[in-house]
Amino acid sequence: MDFNDTPDEAVFRAQVRDWLETHATRRQRRDEKFGDGLDREAYLAAAKAWQATKAAAGYAAIPWPKEMGGLGGSPAMQVVYAQEEAKFLVPGLIFEVSLGTALPTVAMWGTPEQKARNLAPALKGDHIWCQLFSEPAAGSDLGNVRTRAEKVGDEWVINGQKVWTSGAHNADYGILLARTDWDQPKAKGLTMFILDMKAPGVDVRLIRQATDEPHFNEVFLTDVRIADSARLGPEGQGWKVMLSTLMQERFSLGENFSGDLYDQLVDLAKQAQWGGRPAIEDRCVRAGIADAYIRQFGVDLIVRRGMSAISKGVSPGPEMAAVKLIGARAFQTGGALAVELGGAEGLIAASDLGQQWRMPQMLWISGPGARIAGGTDEIQKNTIAERVLGLPGEIRTDRDVPFRTLEG
Amino acid sequence: MNFDFSEDQRRLQEEVRRMLSDYSTSSAVRRVLEGESLYCADTWTQLAGLGALGLALPEAHGGAGMGLLELCLVAEEAGRALAAVPLVSSIYMAAEVIRRAGSEAQQAEWLPRLASGEAIATAMIAAHGQHALVVEPSRIENGRLFATLNAVPDGMAAQLCVVLVDDALVLVGLDGAGVRRTAQASLDPTRPLAQIVCDGATVELLAAHGGQQIAATVTDGAAVLMAFEQVGGAERALYAARDYALERRAFGRVIGSFQAVKHKLADIFASIELARAHAYYGAWALATGADELTRAAAAARVAATAAYTLAAEESLHLHGGIGFTWEMDCHLHLRRARWLGQIIGNEHYWRERLATTLIEKAA
Numbered sequence: 001m002d003f004n005d006t007p008d009e010a011v012f013r014a015q016v017r018d019w020l021e022t023h024a025t026r027r028q029r030r031d032e033k034f035g036d037g038l039d040r041e042a043y044l045a046a047a048k049a050w051q052a053t054k055a056a057a058g059y060a061a062i063p064w065p066k067e068m069g070g071l072g073g074s075p076a077m078q079v080v081y082a083q084e085e086a087k088f089l090v091p092g093l094i095f096e097v098s099l100g101t102a103l104p105t106v107a108m109w110g111t112p113e114q115k116a117r118n119l120a121p122a123l124k125g126d127h128i129w130c131q132l133f134s135e136p137a138a139g140s141d142l143g144n145v146r147t148r149a150e151k152v153g154d155e156w157v158i159n160g161q162k163v164w165t166s167g168a169h170n171a172d173y174g175i176l177l178a179r180t181d182w183d184q185p186k187a188k189g190l191t192m193f194i195l196d197m198k199a200p201g202v203d204v205r206l207i208r209q210a211t212d213e214p215h216f217n218e219v220f221l222t223d224v225r226i227a228d229s230a231r232l233g234p235e236g237q238g239w240k241v242m243l244s245t246l247m248q249e250r251f252s253l254g255e256n257f258s259g260d261l262y263d264q265l266v267d268l269a270k271q272a273q274w275g276g277r278p279a280i281e282d283r284c285v286r287a288g289i290a291d292a293y294i295r296q297f298g299v300d301l302i303v304r305r306g307m308s309a310i311s312k313g314v315s316p317g318p319e320m321a322a323v324k325l326i327g328a329r330a331f332q333t334g335g336a337l338a339v340e341l342g343g344a345e346g347l348i349a350a351s352d353l354g355q356q357w358r359m360p361q362m363l364w365i366s367g368p369g370a371r372i373a374g375g376t377d378e379i380q381k382n383t384i385a386e387r388v389l390g391l392p393g394e395i396r397t398d399r400d401v402p403f404r405t406l407e408g
Numbered sequence: 409m410n411f412d413f414s415e416d417q418r419r420l421q422e423e424v425r426r427m428l429s430d431y432s433t434s435s436a437v438r439r440v441l442e443g444e445s446l447y448c449a450d451t452w453t454q455l456a457g458l459g460a461l462g463l464a465l466p467e468a469h470g471g472a473g474m475g476l477l478e479l480c481l482v483a484e485e486a487g488r489a490l491a492a493v494p495l496v497s498s499i500y501m502a503a504e505v506i507r508r509a510g511s512e513a514q515q516a517e518w519l520p521r522l523a524s525g526e527a528i529a530t531a532m533i534a535a536h537g538q539h540a541l542v543v544e545p546s547r548i549e550n551g552r553l554f555a556t557l558n559a560v561p562d563g564m565a566a567q568l569c570v571v572l573v574d575d576a577l578v579l580v581g582l583d584g585a586g587v588r589r590t591a592q593a594s595l596d597p598t599r600p601l602a603q604i605v606c607d608g609a610t611v612e613l614l615a616a617h618g619g620q621q622i623a624a625t626v627t628d629g630a631a632v633l634m635a636f637e638q639v640g641g642a643e644r645a646l647y648a649a650r651d652y653a654l655e656r657r658a659f660g661r662v663i664g665s666f667q668a669v670k671h672k673l674a675d676i677f678a679s680i681e682l683a684r685a686h687a688y689y690g691a692w693a694l695a696t697g698a699d700e701l702t703r704a705a706a707a708a709r710v711a712a713t714a715a716y717t718l719a720a721e722e723s724l725h726l727h728g729g730i731g732f733t734w735e736m737d738c739h740l741h742l743r744r745a746r747w748l749g750q751i752i753g754n755e756h757y758w759r760e761r762l763a764t765t766l767i768e769k770a771a
Contacts, residue, residue: 301685
């Protein structure tokens with residue numbers, strides 16, 4: 001049991017820190033954020049440039065083998081890098097899907113040609129990827145995908161609609177789950193494809209989220225043609241390919257729930273006055289800060305346990321589902337406490353109230369999304385109950401019948 | 409970073425688990441529950457025989473000199489087995505105070521006997537705020553102790569008590585003159601309590617000054633060790649409920665197939681995972697003497713108290729009416745969760761302690 005760096009990790013940390021000092025600007029204040037004032041095009045260009053810089057140094061995909069453009073490092077080294085990078089002003093939220101889920105899926109299932117063609121440009125930031133899984137009638141019940149892929153000669157013709165596709169508006173490629181056999185039961189007739197997002201018939205429309213930010217999209221697919229050489233994995237195995245993607249996602253999601261909201265709460269509670277005294281002296285506030293720490297730092301700790309398991313060659317497994325349950329709830333309750341601290345003035349948006357309120361307000365309004373995206377709380381609980389605790393699966397009357405017989 | 413226990417430590421844990429499943433059976437624990445004995449002597453002897461009691465004590469004084477990480481895993485198994493033994497009082501608290509504050513001679517006199525299980529000690533070193541009723545300040549006059557100590561864990565079984573008086577730590581022999589003790593009925597009878605009245609009892613000085621600091625460190629350590637007991641107990645309660653939910657049928661199905669039941673069990677699981685992660689962090693801080701100990705211990709204690717309380721309450725609930733009977737062990741978990749969660753200060757006290765460290769750290 002050692003929570004500190006091993007000698008090797010300490011050397012790596014020093015090396016990362018030196019490199020970051022040379023290539024990025026250290027964050028001066030907690031509420032500083034990269035890219036204030038940049039428009040979408042300029043932000044995207046900056047994010048791609050930063051990704052290229054990282055890739056040149058091997059930091060784009062630290063645990064990947066060197067021949068795939070990674071550093072061949074340990075998961076712990078990935079954590080070290082992330083801890084150090086968090087202290088610097090760098091762009092984020094562009095390459096998470098590419099590197100966190102889409103490309104690992106290509107690496108796992110792709111042909112040598114697909115890997116040679118796709119991995120390097122994605123690592124360098126030349127290509128941005130998205131994942132086209134969810135549909136209007138296939139959210140938690142992803143097996144209900146109705147986007148149709150029909151084989152015509154050496155090509156597949158795609159028709160259907162995807163939704164909640166994060167980053168599709170920036171993406172060059174996507175991994176697409178479509179139905180290729182309507183006579184098979186729902187999970188058996190699916191196939192995964194690599195989709196060129198610039199292909200004719202792909203229509204991406206931004207969705208305005210409850211947070212008032214654009215982040216995800218509807219993607220309409222009309223007679224889009226995909227060569228059979230862009231099929232990812234065997235025909236009819238799309239469900240299995242998709243599950244391997246989601247396992248990646250569950251793991252990478254854990255990292256998204258770390259942070260220092262409890263420290264921010266301390267700062268805000270010192271500024272706020274409750275009944276003529278600093279809110280930080282109030283027992284309820286103090287208890288809320290302690291609970292925020294337990295949830296949020298606890299998520300960090302669970303992720304580190306998973307990392308330690310991986311470095312010993314043991315898969316971290318579905319218990320990582322607890323991370324998302326706890327982490328998303330931490331955002332929602334911690335963000336709400338921060339907003340409450342301000343009393344009536346706490347209702348003034350950060351743009352008028354002050355930058356230090358931006359992140360807590362964002363956590364409060366985006367918390368509900370975190371409890372839905374990447375598997376709802378209820379799906380996570382089913383996963384834990386069935387895969388960890390060995391309880392019976394849900395009764396599924398639609399599982400073993402040909403998909404075409406199901407109600408639309 | 410290697411945020412896990414080693415293979416050797418896991419083997420030791422397995423060994424302790426096997427022994428406890430043989431000795432700390434429901435019927436053995438129930439003999440203490442029914443007041444037939446003050447603790448499970450067989451279990452205690454077996455723990456001593458495996459060297460488990462002296463894991464963290466120096467080799468020169470009858471211990472294994474291994475450290476506190478191993479003891480954390482023993483604690484987890486003791487919790488899982490609902491062991492009715494004086495680990496908290498004698499090993500986590502009293503032995504740790506003597507190890508940290510005692511002279512060589514005092515350590516030589518007491519630690520080998522505590523490690524072998526031959527002697528049992530207890531400790532009343534709580535900071536202000538952990539006891540809420542019937543608090544009378546203790547005082548020493550001319551080397552004699554005047555004190556009324558309530559809710560002393562294992563107070564009837566112990567021969568020795570470590571007491572914090574102002575900033576001093578003293579040892580009191582409980583069989584000597586000037587000491588009167590009376591059993592106090594405990595909400596968890598498997599972990600008995602006593603009142604100890606010292607009316608001019610002779611004391612031996614462990615530390616004249618700095619006692620509060622040592623007491624606070626030892627209490628933080630006990631919070632970590634008890635968090636492991638809580639995690640072990642919570643996991644046992646969770647899997648008891650899981651097993652029952654796979655067996656009990658209603659409305660033509662096993663009740664474990666209903667989502668209301670599955671989600672409740674998943675919530676317990678998540679709560680235990682959170683507690684376990686903080687307990688591991690606490691173990692690391694305790695074993696390395698890290699500055700983070702108080703923060704880590706307080707978080708582990710709050711998370712583990714919440715997890716065991718939830719697991720015990722909901723495990724009983726999921727057993728239905730049968731769970732509410734004396735013969736089922738569900739109420740033993742409910743009682744143990746309450747006892748462990750309150751004997752060194754309740755969840756609210758430790759949540760405030762955690763908040764204080766977070767606010768100081770930010771300043």
